[in-house]
Amino acid sequence: MALSPADVLAGIKEIVEEVAGIPAASIELGKNFTEDLEVDSLSMVEVVVACEERFGVKIPDEKVTELATVGDAVNFIVNAAA
Amino acid sequence: MSQRRVVVTGLGATTPLGGDVDSTWKALLAGQSGVRLLTEDWRELLPVHFAARVATEPADQMERVEMRRLDRSEQFALVASREAWKDAGSPDEVDKERLGVVIASGIGGVITLLDQFVNLNEKGARGVSPHTVPMLMPNGPAANVGLELQAKAGVHTPVSACASGAEAIGYAFEMIKNNRADIIVTGGVEAAIHQLPMAGFAAMKALSTRNDAPARASRPYDVDRDGFVLGEGGGILVIEEYEHAKARGAKIYCEIGGQGLSSDGYHIAAPDPDGSGVRRAIKFALENSGLSTKDIVHLNAHATSTPAGDVAEANALRKALGADADHVAVSATKSMTGHLLGGAGAIESVFIVKALQDRLAPPTINIENLDPAVTVDVVRDTPRQLPAGDIAALNDSFGFGGHNVVLAFKSL
Numbered sequence: 001m002a003l004s005p006a007d008v009l010a011g012i013k014e015i016v017e018e019v020a021g022i023p024a025a026s027i028e029l030g031k032n033f034t035e036d037l038e039v040d041s042l043s044m045v046e047v048v049v050a051c052e053e054r055f056g057v058k059i060p061d062e063k064v065t066e067l068a069t070v071g072d073a074v075n076f077i078v079n080a081a082a
Numbered sequence: 083m084s085q086r087r088v089v090v091t092g093l094g095a096t097t098p099l100g101g102d103v104d105s106t107w108k109a110l111l112a113g114q115s116g117v118r119l120l121t122e123d124w125r126e127l128l129p130v131h132f133a134a135r136v137a138t139e140p141a142d143q144m145e146r147v148e149m150r151r152l153d154r155s156e157q158f159a160l161v162a163s164r165e166a167w168k169d170a171g172s173p174d175e176v177d178k179e180r181l182g183v184v185i186a187s188g189i190g191g192v193i194t195l196l197d198q199f200v201n202l203n204e205k206g207a208r209g210v211s212p213h214t215v216p217m218l219m220p221n222g223p224a225a226n227v228g229l230e231l232q233a234k235a236g237v238h239t240p241v242s243a244c245a246s247g248a249e250a251i252g253y254a255f256e257m258i259k260n261n262r263a264d265i266i267v268t269g270g271v272e273a274a275i276h277q278l279p280m281a282g283f284a285a286m287k288a289l290s291t292r293n294d295a296p297a298r299a300s301r302p303y304d305v306d307r308d309g310f311v312l313g314e315g316g317g318i319l320v321i322e323e324y325e326h327a328k329a330r331g332a333k334i335y336c337e338i339g340g341q342g343l344s345s346d347g348y349h350i351a352a353p354d355p356d357g358s359g360v361r362r363a364i365k366f367a368l369e370n371s372g373l374s375t376k377d378i379v380h381l382n383a384h385a386t387s388t389p390a391g392d393v394a395e396a397n398a399l400r401k402a403l404g405a406d407a408d409h410v411a412v413s414a415t416k417s418m419t420g421h422l423l424g425g426a427g428a429i430e431s432v433f434i435v436k437a438l439q440d441r442l443a444p445p446t447i448n449i450e451n452l453d454p455a456v457t458v459d460v461v462r463d464t465p466r467q468l469p470a471g472d473i474a475a476l477n478d479s480f481g482f483g484g485h486n487v488v489l490a491f492k493s494l
Contacts, residue, residue, distance in 0.1 A: 021147025042151075045212035052208070 003055060003081045008074045015050045016070075019043050029071035037070075057081050088258045089494060090335040091327050092170025092320030093432050094162035094269075098313050098419050101138025102165050106429075107436045109137075110444045111465045115297035115418050117311050124277040130289045132296035133275045134313035134420030151213045152226065153191035154273035154314070158425070159223030160230065162318040163267050167231065170320035171332055173265070182235035182263040183228040184254040185318070186246035186270040188424030188481070190220030193276050223271050223316075235263035241424070243481030244384075246270050247317065248427025248489055252341035254321055255489075264326040269428035271316030280312060286351060288388060300421075301448035302385035302392050302414035303456045310386040313420025317429030336438045339371025339474065339490040346484030353391045357398025359486045364402040364476065367488035373474050375406035377492075380443045380468055380475035381458075382430040385414035386421050395478060396456045411443035411466045412458045418447055427479035431489060434475045438493050441468040 013024040016033075020043045033039045039047060048059050051073065057080040059067075067073045093103045098116025100106035109116070116134045125131040140149060140157035149157060163185075167173075194217040201209040216222055221239035228237035236257065240249040247270020254268035274280075283289045290309040292299035300311040327334055342363040348354035368374065381399065385392045392414075400407050415433055422429055437443050442465040449462050477489045 019147075019150075021145065042212040042216075049208055 003078050005074050005078050008055065008077045009070070011054050012051065012070060012073060015047055015054065019046045019050065027070055029069065029074065031070050032068055033070065051077060055081055086259055086261060087324035088255050088321055088338045089324050089327050090319050090338065090435050091322045091332040092166040093335070093435060094164065094166030094169060094318040095316065095429055095432050096136050096138060096158050096161045097315040097317070097422070097429055098134035098137055101136070101143065103169070103432060103436070105137070107433070110415060110418055110433065111442060113418065113445045113447045113463060115300070115447065116313065117296045117299060117420055119296055127277055128280055129284050129291050130280060131293045132299065132311065133280070134311055135275060136315045151217070153194045153217040153222055155187050155191055155271045156217065156223045156226045158271040158273060158314070158316040159185050159227050159318070162269065162271070162316050163227045166267060166318040166320050171330070173330060173332070176265055178232045178234045180235050180264040181231060181233040182254065182257055182266040183224050183231065183233045183237045184240070184250045184257070184266055184268040185224035185227055186240050186250035186424050186428070187220050187223055188241065188243050188246045188272055189274050189279060191218035191222055192274050192279055194218045196276060196278055227267055231267060233267070242485035242487070243483055244421065244423050244426055245479040245481035245485040245487045246424035246427065247429070248431065248477060248479035248487040249485070251319060251321070251338070251428060251431055251489055252343065252487055255338050255341060258321065258323050265320065265322045267318060267320055269316060269318035270425045272423040272425040273314050274423060275312055275314050283312065290387060298448050300387045300417045302383070302387045302417050302446060303396070303453055303460050304449045305451045305453045307387045307389060307392065309388055310416065311420040313422045315422055315429065316425040317432040319428070319431060319435070334494060335435045337492045337494045339373055339492045340367055341370060341490065342367030342488040344486045346486065348484055351482045353394040353480065354484070355390070355394050357394050357401065359484065360395060360398035360478070360480065361402040363486040363488040364399070367476060367490045371490035371492065373490055373492070375403045377472070377474040378403065378406065378410050378476055379473045380411045380413070380434070380437055382434050382475070382477045383412050383414045384478040384480045386416055393453060393455045395480070396458045400457045407458050410459060411461045411468065413444045413461045414446040415444055427477065427487060430479070431477050434477050434491050437468065438473065438475060438491060441470070442466070443468055
């Protein structure tokens with residue numbers, strides 16, 4: 001099932017707020033998970049697993065390190081679901 | 083170097099009687115019970131349907147995101163430590179390399195362990211939280227408090243079952259005595275109200291099964307006592323080298339005189355009926371603190387409401403204190419709080435500090451018929467006034483494994 005980038009971004013915002021307590025309003029495509037949003041390595045694992053469940057995609061561990069920004073994650077998930 | 087003295091400068095607690103020290107102490111003096119029927123369906127699996135849950139959920143005192151990375155025992159440790167640190171005057175300016183944390187837990191993050199095992203079975207390895215290990219490790223409560231306060235003199239977690247909380251305070255006391263630290267946040271916590279640990283204790287016949295009257299179930303020294311009541315929560319003290327506390331103008335509650343440690347070498351769970359291990363621990367605590375039996379006016383007993391344990395301890399107290407036991411007001415506060423396992427020795431130390439401050443020994447409730455085998459002077463139903471002047475008190479804590487810890491506190 002195709003996912004729209006807007007839907008994925010909205011979902012990621014909810015997940016990151018739930019897992020890391022970062023207000024959804026401050027989560028934007030250009031933000032870096034580690035440096036801008038201060039999502040630590042353990043919480044990043046939670047974000048990835050929650051995204052997999054929510055969007056029905058697989059995000060392999062070796063890909064996770066490539067997902068530096070929120071935009072990277074949105075693109076990966078949209079492509080993986082296509 | 084002159085002899086270093088150790089004083090108490092801060093207190094914190096979250097218990098079945100209250101969400102902080104003041105509310106807990108008031109309820110304790112009023113003789114209230116913190117024991118209630120469990121509301122979870124799983125209680126029907128067990129022969130015991132009640133426990134002593136904390137009066138105030140950590141959720142009322144913490145942020146949601148912080149909570150989800152912490153085991154319940156770690157939440158208790160942070161809640162009580164924040165109160166204790168504030169009570170000590172929030173001394174954030176202290177040298178962090180001279181600041182330590184010693185917080186014990188008897189079982190550690192057992193609820194996390196069991197919850198994550200369910201996740202593993204239901205969702206596979208991917209379903210297991212990446213926070214699992216930091217949440218289940220028994221040193222987690224100490225580590226999280228140490229991290230928050232940036233303590234760098236050492237963060238430790240002694241484990242000796244139900245003596246753990248007292249052993250932690252004793253360890254912290256030694257750290258200051260031995261010049262490893264000037265100020266330490268210390269105590270014990272426990273969060274084990276879950277069907278599995280409860281089933282384990284029930285299988286040992288260690289828990290009361292008085293399901294028709296939970297608030298009357300914890301009855302140390304009563305002839306019809308039938309086991310302990312599991313409690314949760316914790317107690318935290320800020321302890322400090324005396325000159326260090328004076329120099330920063332801290333409020334000083336009392337002095338920790340010393341500790342006595344021994345082990346039974348008798349049985350993995352049963353108390354030694356001869357009580358020689360307990361007697362030696364009391365003797366060592368008195369020697370270590372330069373006190374004599376004449377100085378002791380109050381004792382917070384381990385007394386968990388088990389048929390064997392209460393009498394064995396009372397006999398040992400009578401032998402250790404001799405005729406001077408006649409002027410020792412013995413309180414069994416587990417009659418109200420339930421048994422906090424690794425938190426017990428810590429919360430009971432908080433009670434002793436408050437007793438010395440207010441000159442009031444808290445009551446023991448639920449004694450309908452005092453066991454005639456108990457030959458110590460038990461404070462029943464209402465608090466008892468303690469004498470003016472220089473006084474001292476002891477805290478007994480014992481753990482499965484035959485661990486005996488006695489802490490001595492002195493007015494200052």
